[in-house]
Amino acid sequence: VFRLLSTLTLLLTLRYTFSIAITCKFGYQDWVVIGNVYTCDVKNLDNREILANVTEIEGTHLDEKTNSDVRKININLQMCQFLPFGFEKFFPNIEGLRIAHSNLVSLTQSDISVFPKLRSVDIFNNNLKWLDADVFEKNPEIEYLYFGDNQIKSIGYDALKPLKKLKHAVFHYNVCLKKNAIGEEEIQALQEIMNQNCDPGHKTIATEKKRINELEVERTYQKQKIKELEEIVKVEDSQIMWMLWIFIPLLVLGILAAVYFYRNRSxxxxxxxxxxxxxxxxxxxxxxxxxxxxxxxxxxxxxx
Missing domain, CATH: 1.10.1220 (Arc Repressor Mutant)
Structure with a gap:
């Protein structure tokens, strides 16, 4: 029991140190590729912390709808320098992610790989300066990319290569790239231009990128630690339940025996x-x- 309490304390500390509650306005919105889908339109978000962990979703669903029905997350005109982790625990069926006019400075593989069904990624008018080569590696279902109006100077080599289903890519109004592509041939040409113009080792952003990557490692560790502690709690909670199933009947029998002898004394x-x-x-x-x-x-x- 003491070990369980200690584990729970550590779990709660990790989970809630940078906890954040997300307020959603639920409704239907029409999006490229995925159509008119049930959406969480995020409100009142102010996140400048890379370790932010979503611990609660607030908002009223439409009739008979649940979190599992949500297909898109829309973060528009908010303060979201880093995408909080933990959305996937509440919304497991996300197909579209949009972050627009929200000062986003980083988007990494760990941010979007938690949404394996992702088909549309719209990161418009933010402060992105680079994309790593592996950013889309675990999201092969993506069909639509929109990264227009950012500050991108660096893109990892062949970053678009894992996206075999990609149909439309928009990268206009960036530092190293000002081009869009529709269809397989244009996308291949766009990838070649990226490899030529968007130096993945751009010196002006090396220091900032290193800092973000170090924080990303810390965030990955925190997520893994929370997951491990949750598993420990499940196992120990199960063991305690078995102990209670044995102890409670014995306690009841003891009480009944005491009552019986008390009533039948001379x-x-x-x-x-x-x-x-x-x-x-x-x-x-x-x-x-x-x-x-x-x-x-x-x-x-x-x-x-």
């Missing part, structure tokens, strides 16, 4: 229990004298 035992011995007084002699007195009084009454 009157003499009752008096002996209820009348304490104190100051050297012989309780039994006192009882006998009381009985004799009562007998004498009864006899005198009869004679009268």
């Amino acid at each position: 009157p003499y035992q009752t008096n002996s229990i209820l009348l304490p011995r104190s100051n050297g007084i012989d309780i039994e002699r006192l009882e006998n004298e009381t009985n004799d007195t009562n007998g004498y009084s009864s006899g005198a009454t009869n004679l009268i």
Whole structure:
């Protein structure tokens, strides 16, 4: 039990140190590729912390809808320098992610790989300066990319190569790239331009990128630690439940036995229990004298 309490304390510390509650306005919105889908339109978000962890979703669903029905997350005109982790725990079926006009400075593989069904990524008018080569590696279902109006100077080599289903890519109004592509041939040409113009080792952003990557490692560790602690809690909670299943029936049987013996004790035992011995007084002699007195009084009454 002590170990379980210690684990729970550590889990709660990690989970809630940078906890964040997300407020959603739920409704239907029309999006490229995925169509008119049930959406969480995020409101009142102010996140400048890379370790932010989503611990609660607030908002009222439309009739008969649940978190599992949400297909897109829309973060527009908010403060979201880093995408909080933990959305996937509440919204497991996300197909579209949009972050627009929200000062986003980093988007990494770990941010989007938690959404394996992702088909549309729209990161418009933010402060992105680079994309790593592996950013899309674990999201092969992506069909649409929109990274227009950012500050991108660096893109990892062949970053678009894992996206075999990609149909439309928009990268206009960036530092190293000002081009869009529709269809397989144009996308291949766009990839070649990226490899030529968007140096993945751009010196002006190396220091900032290193800092973000170090924080990213810390975030990955925190996520893994939370997951491990949750598993420990599940196992130990299960063990405690088994102990309770054994202990509680024994406790009930003990209480029933005590009640049974209490109800079936003799009157003499009752008096002996209820009348304490104190100051050297012989309780039994006192009882006998009381009985004799009562007998004498009864006899005198009869004679009268």
